[in-house]
Amino acid sequence: MTPIHYFRCFVGIVWREGLRFVHQQERFLSAMVRPLVWLFIFAAGFRSVLGVSIIPPYETYITYEVYIAPGLMAMIQLFNGMQSSLSMVYDREMGSMRTLLVSPLPRWFLLVCKLLAGVAVSVIQVYAFLVIAWFWDIQPPLVGLLTVLPALILSGLMLGALGMFLSSAIKQLENFAGIMNFVIFPMFFASSALYPLWKMKESSLLLYNICWANPFTHAVELIRFAFYGQINWLSLAYVAVATVVFLGLAIYGYDPGRGLITRKAGA
Amino acid sequence: MGHSDPTLTQHQNREGTAALEVSGLTHDFGSTRALGDVAVAIHPGDFTVLLGQNGAGKTTLYSLVTRLYNNRTGAIEIFGYDVRRDSSQALTRIGVVFQQPTLDLDLTVEQNLHYHAALHGISRGQAQERLEEELTRSGLINRRHHKIRQLSGGQRRRVEISRALMHRPKMLLLDEPTVGLDIGSRQDILDHVRSLCREDGLAVLWATHLIDEIDEGEQVVILDEGKVLAAGGVEEVCKQAGTATIREAFTTLVGKEPEV
Structure with missing residues (x-):
């Protein structure tokens, strides 16, 4: 196996994910509707309740819609990461994960390709969201649309790797409601997506600490700063480390030798 | 032993x-x-x-x-x-045909075979040649642009066998x-x-x-x-x-x- 084989394999996996994406228009639609509902309805209702003071990276008073936009971008990726992990479980039951895993290329490489393919799809979704949000006055500096891309790739990787790890580790991952309740909601609400953390600190120090430790908070902050052409180094480091950890766990989970996968494949 | x-x-x-x-x-x-x-x-x-x-x-x-x-x-x-x-x-x-169906139902026969070829690092051109050869052999060459969903159970199995043979x-x-x-x-x-x-x-x-x-x-x-x-x-x-x-x-x- 030479680099060209690796490259063809990578292209093939991304290409398949793209084709599936094109065929699953309902999935795309719901991926769009979800953040837009938050933006159009939730934010409208909450803008008067929640005053946001000037905190970096913002240099002026902002509307609540502007505040939650980065959180909604991260939410798209969170859902996407969990959904693709669910589809991996579904795939495995349907057996198409097996098709992937009998490839002669190293398993870690196959998993990373699969992950990157999922990230590519989530990035497309985020930009589609941004196009609509633009008309809702979510208008970052134009350069922000560019600088946010690496942040989206990294946060997408982190969330995708988390989903992949969960798909290898959790036995009962059959229904999405379970993931919603136990992963998506806690991660989303215990983060800086909907409210700045200092507000949380006023309510409860413990909750503040939990929110601070939540990797999703740092994904949101990374995206938020990048959206305005800035780098939040702390969040960048946090997300990078979390990505490596989750990815390591995912590869461990799918390792044929230690195989958490064994338990599930049994019977 | x-x-x-x-x-x-x-x-x-x-x-x-x-x-x-x-x-x-x-x-x-x-x-x-x-x-x-x-x-x-x-x-x-x-x-x-x-x-x-x-x-x-x-x-x-x-x-x-x-x-x-x-x-x-x-x-x-x-x-x-x-x-x-x-x-x-x-x-x-080895080529494998698993017990459970493992084809992407919404993709065409050809797309499924191309995906498998890519997993084995086979170039697109070579994959095209081989898939035509294999599909001719299994009598499905005329179906190559059909989605898997449109095929019968037996035909799907044949596609899986053709797929398993793509990398020779x-x-x-x-x-x-x-x-x-x-x-x-x-x-x-x-x-x-x-x-x-x-x-x-x-x-x-x-x-x-x-x-x-x-x-x-x-x-x-x-x-x-x-x-x-x-x-x-x-x-x-x-x-x-x-x-x-x-x-x-x-x-x-x-x-x-x-x-x-």
Whole structure:
């Protein structure tokens, strides 16, 4: 196996994910509707309740819609990461994960390709969201649309790797409601997506600490700063480390030798 | 292997490396023993039927041979390559048709085959050539732009077989490939794979719980509760069991009537 084989394999996996994406228009639609509902309805209702003071990276008073936009971008990726992990479980039951895993290329490489393919799809979704949000006055500096891309790739990787790890580790991952309740909601609400953390600190120090430790908070902050052409180094480091950890766990989970996968494949 | 190996006699009679050589293979799921000290040898050009009831351990054996997981004791070699140590070399030499359908239903036949080719690092041009060749052989060339969803169960199986051959493996592993098919399609698939075996000298391991999928003169391995009860040519196995037919041999060895 030479680099060209690796490259063809990578292209093939991304290409398949793209084709599936094109065929699953309902999935795309719901991926769009979800953040837009938050933006159009939730934010409208909450803008008067929640005053946001000037905190970096913002240099002026902002509307609540502007505040939650980065959180909604991260939410798209969170859902996407969990959904693709669910589809991996579904795939495995349907057996198409097996098709992937009998490839002669190293398993870690196959998993990373699969992950990157999922990230590519989530990035497309985020930009589609941004196009609509633009008309809702979510208008970052134009350069922000560019600088946010690496942040989206990294946060997408982190969330995708988390989903992949969960798909290898959790036995009962059959229904999405379970993931919603136990992963998506806690991660989303215990983060800086909907409210700045200092507000949380006023309510409860413990909750503040939990929110601070939540990797999703740092994904949101990374995206938020990048959206305005800035780098939040702390969040960048946090997300990078979390990505490596989750990815390591995912590869461990799918390792044929230690195989958490064994338990599930049994019977 | 110091114990009596039923495949040893036939093994000695043949030359060259075995396509698949499994020895002393044991695997547990938690406290349940799925496979116990399994030994199997398959040779190029042989159509070998792995016969066992549901739950006998057939799928576990396939999972271990294809390295879905490999926490086990014992050795698995494919054309002399250890599945664990030289997994890449081993995996390029086998084509697999899994028990569950593994095609993307919304993609076309061609797209499914291209995806598989990419997983093996095959270039797009070469993949196109091969898929046309394989689809012609399986009689599905006119369907290549159809979505899998539009195909019948038998046709889907044929696509999976074509797909498994895209990277030109020397051994084909099929796990209950006729499950859910009507009698006509079942026979078609069997005939198709038998001719592949003859024409290309492929080693074929065909897992089934249906005894009538065995033909005279073929190799058979009888697996029950994770143990190999008999292995060898059909006549040989009958002789070992002291019976006239393979059906009786199965009944004698397993203690149950086989399914047809």
